[in-house]
Amino acid sequence: MASLLLKIRRGETPFFRSVRDLARRVESSRLPLPAFFNPVLRFCYNAQQTASVGFHWLFSYFICEPLFRGRCSAVGKRLRVWRLPFILGHAKIYLGDDVHIFGKVDVFSGRLFDEPRLVLGNRVDLGHNVVFIVNKEIVLEDDINVASGVRFMDTDAHPRDAMARIADLPPNPDEVKPVRIGRYAWIGHNAFIMKGVTIGEGAIIGVNSVVVSDIPPYCVAMGNPARVVVKNINQAVAAPPVQE
Secondary structure (H helix, E strand, O other): OHHHHHHHHHOOOHHHHHHHHHHHHHHHOOOOOOHHHHHHHHHHHHHHHHHHHHHHHHHHHHHHHHHHHHHOOEOOOOOEEOOOOEEEOOOEEEEOOOOEEOOOEEEEOOOOOOOOEEEEOOOOEEOOOEEEEOOOEEEEOOOOEEOOOOEEEOOOOOOOOHHHHHOOOOOOHHHOOOEEEOOOOEEOOOOEEOOOOEEOOOOEEOOOOEEOOOEOOOEEEEEOOEEEEEEOHHHHHHOOOOOO
């Protein structure tokens, strides 16, 4: 069968070429439907979307949110969980009020410390595919928006010494440094927040940035490593345009 498919793909003979061309035409074609079917198709599409959203809501309400709430050490009011977070390790998780988890979230912790802490304040929104590597402490204060693909790491996950890595040893405890995100901050898509970093109140971290040092309040930082590109954004927005 594999050799036959290869001959068709290569079009070695006129017959195989005709079969290949027919397959390509079928692949690129679409089902012919008269225009008067559109209202019916639109209704079916909306019904499918409504059923899908309803099923996910029921699954979240009766399964994901209660299970996750039971795993946490403290949970505030009105927690919303779209998918059940994956937690590996013994981290203690504390959630404030109105925490919204809109997609896949992973929490990993190692064996370095007895009680690593992940703290999410009030009105924290987490996007899809957010990862926390917490061996000591990661704190997100109130009113923080985290986009999809963001990584928070209070350790490098492996020791710096090559022989220690070969021996599968954990990082040195001195290499683990807490992470803190100030209130009103906005962390952009696919950003990496590395160990020991403090991001100031109201700061914005650009897309694909790697933050390895502290970011002052109300600044925009981006790049690898992330650098401040705009300062005092709360004032810059309100400033009148410059007259030329």
